[in-house]
Amino acid sequence: MVGADTAWIIVATALVLFMTLPGLALFYGGLVRARNVLSVFMQCFGIACLMSVLWLVAGYSIAFGDGGLYWGGLGKAFLSGVDADTVSGTIPEVLFFAFQMTFAIITPALIVGAYVERIGFGFVMLFSALWMLICYAPVAHWIWGGGLLAGGEGSWVAEGVNDFAGGIVVHQTAGLAALVVAFFLGARQNKTTPPHSPGMVMIGAAMLWVGWFGFNGGSQLAADGTAAMALTVTHISAATASLTWALWERIKYGKASLVGMVTGTIAGLASITPASGSVGPVEALAIGAIAGVLCQEACKLVKDIMNIDDTLDVFAVHGVGGMFGIVMLAIFGHAAWASQLTGLAVVGVWTLVITTVIVFVAKAVFPIRVSEEDETNGLDIAAHGERAYDLTS
Template sequence: MESGNIAWMLVASALVLLMTLPALILFYAGMVQAKNVLSIFVQCYVVACLMSVLWYVVGYSIAYGGANPYWGGLSKVFLLDVTRESVVGELPEILFFVFQMTFAIVTPVIIIGAFAERVKFGFVIVFSGLWMLMVYAPVAHWVWGGGFLSDGGIFGALGTKDFAGGIVVHQTAGITGLILAIVIGPRLVTHHGGHSPVMTLAGAGLLWVGWYGFNGGSQLQADANAAMAVFLTHIAAATATLTWIGWEILKTGRFTVIGMVTGSIAGLAAITPASGYVGPLYAVMIGAVAAIIAQEAVGLIKSKLRIDDALDVFAVHGVAGMFGSMMLAPLGAATWTSQLGGMAIVGGYTLVVTIFIIFFCKGLVGMRVTKEEEEQGLDLSSHHQPAYSEN
């Protein structure tokens, strides 16, 4: 164990948790109607708590419990064989567990944005728990835990590369969000513009800061590559923000605050899988292109396909994350076969298992609130309390 690495990873773990509590909550809450703000806070907060417990009970074991190509097994349930002396690389294993737990927390919370303002609280909780255990944890094992997509697996010595979550986090969350939006159907009101752009802007800023830990921490060491990953994270986000603004002005003559920060998140998602493998010029290119394709994806999904992915989970996280993952092949960090093959396998698995979980949960607890409850707002109908008091 090395004290400098331990100190950095403690900070990185806190930064990644910050991405959920409160960054992503604020980012999402500002884009919904005022009558649904509290529901976003409660859904994200409770899901974060549930993922923490499930990761401790069995999720970590499924992802990192052993060398089986397809799942980690049950050897680390309840961390029964993890002591203060257990190590992963130069880290205490309990710290590695905590860092990976923050990823397992944020990924299901990202999905909540796709079905905001219209889903039962019980469905959110049951679906999120099952999805983390059945989709996120196995995929994390395949790519990061020594599974069949990693180096030495089915694609040979150079396996599917994903430095910090372009495939494991953003692709799985994006595809899942799109499926949920299609199955659940559109909101009664879809073009309200959000009740507080200021709240969304604050959340985006906190997400940006937290992403330093997300990408920089994925090096698992306090070294030059971690420092480079932090810089690439920043420059890709800055480039994507400016590109989004310019592209929006080019098309409409103006830009919006929500669009601006959406561009930032697209750049952050796109550089995530590549931040440990490329240099600054490539990061600038990835951020710029990601902003354009994510902006076009938003328009395609909402305006052309009429899919109410409420907070653009697929366009921003899915499309941008998959673009960044794919770019590792032409930039020399991976092969086309390993990247496209791995993405196809993860995408197909996510699609099939997510559909199964959706309909299982729908039969178990129901899925969508009633028309009257949606019109009243989930703050009152689900949680019996408004976000804002008139007093």
């Protein structure tokens, strides 16, 4: 084991968990009505806890076990055969387990943005559990665990799909799943209510930005120059996309909003994620510049043309951003077109089909949608018996 690598991935693991708790929770929480902010916090926190346990029970083994091309099997369930001295590359395997666990936490948590303000908490927990184990973990195995899209003997692609930190594994899967859930859930009663706390949105986005250094830089699994470059290009893409989103918003509407600018930040971060291990600063500048406009236009496409109430634009920002980054790797010559497009197609079909099946299974156990009265009154009181703000004091 290399001490510097171990130290860096310990830090990166903490940073990626910080992205969900509290980063994503605050980002999403600020975007909803005041009467639903605690429900968003509860969904993010509950998902983080449940995914952690399930990753130990079976998720890690499915994703990174030695089962074959299609899944990793259950040979490493409950970390069987792994102790403090077992290594994965140059770091302890238990640390690799923990680092990847934080990815398994944030990916289903991203989907929360599609269904806030109207979904049943029981459905959220069951859906997220099944989705992580059946959809996310196998895809992680296919691309990162030596499976059917990783290249090599038996692979479906001659060259492995180049997805450094999760353009397909994290962002495409979460984005497409968000579309599916939002489609079956239906639109909110009131889709015009503005974010209750833009300041909270900005704080959450800033936390996500900082945490993303661990997300992308840590994916090198070493403290070296590639990790440093990944961190650098991540920052450049985020900053550039923030500016282009704000500029495009100003051109179209006459004003640039804080919520818009920080949403551009997330678009730039999602778009650079798969490419961060391969591109340089100038390429990152181009990725970010395009992402700020592309993802903003995708928001309009989903809501106005597709007429799907993906409430907080999970597909437009994460799904489109991640897939865009995958394609840009081929455009810049860092990956084979056939591999990248095959990866997008295979994972896209898998995610749409499996997510649809999981929605119907989860619906059979828990109601997918709360009552009209509970939606009107807000989920904080209706589902959790609490209020975020005491307006009488």
